[in-house]
Amino acid sequence: MRKILLPPVLLLLCLIGIVAVNYFGLSVIVLLSGPVKLIGYGLIAFGIFLPVWGARLFRQHKTNLIPYKDPDNIVTIGPFGFSRNPMYLGMGMVFVLLGVAVLYGTALGFIFPVVYFAVANGWYIPFEEGRMQEAFGDEFTAYKAQVRRWL
Numbered sequence: 001m002r003k004i005l006l007p008p009v010l011l012l013l014c015l016i017g018i019v020a021v022n023y024f025g026l027s028v029i030v031l032l033s034g035p036v037k038l039i040g041y042g043l044i045a046f047g048i049f050l051p052v053w054g055a056r057l058f059r060q061h062k063t064n065l066i067p068y069k070d071p072d073n074i075v076t077i078g079p080f081g082f083s084r085n086p087m088y089l090g091m092g093m094v095f096v097l098l099g100v101a102v103l104y105g106t107a108l109g110f111i112f113p114v115v116y117f118a119v120a121n122g123w124y125i126p127f128e129e130g131r132m133q134e135a136f137g138d139e140f141t142a143y144k145a146q147v148r149r150w151l
Helices: 007-023 034-060 094-104 107-136 138-146
Strands: none
Touching (some): 007 094, 007 107
């Protein structure tokens, strides 16, 4: 079994990174200020909503949420109808990290959503999509042809 750093652990590390660079004053370039920073709350809310919706669909379709376990069923409705990876877009993952970075408004904070995106796109998603391809074959190939990886 391939060992992976679970996405929520990487999320937590990235959140700590955003807070730390701002707390210790390492990020001195301010990109956003004033009321525009309130957009961050919307991004965070949307980032929490997506995976909650996705997890509910996983339960309804009797498939697991744990990335390193074999998939039981393929889910193609709800947020999975417009993104093959709404869980990575949501729950602290890309949208929540972007939201927190927007709230702080400093340049260095925006590195962490980019790092998370790069790791998810280059490590987590290829691993999971490989398992989906093995488990569902042509059905997953057809799904990939219809639905984008991100948005």
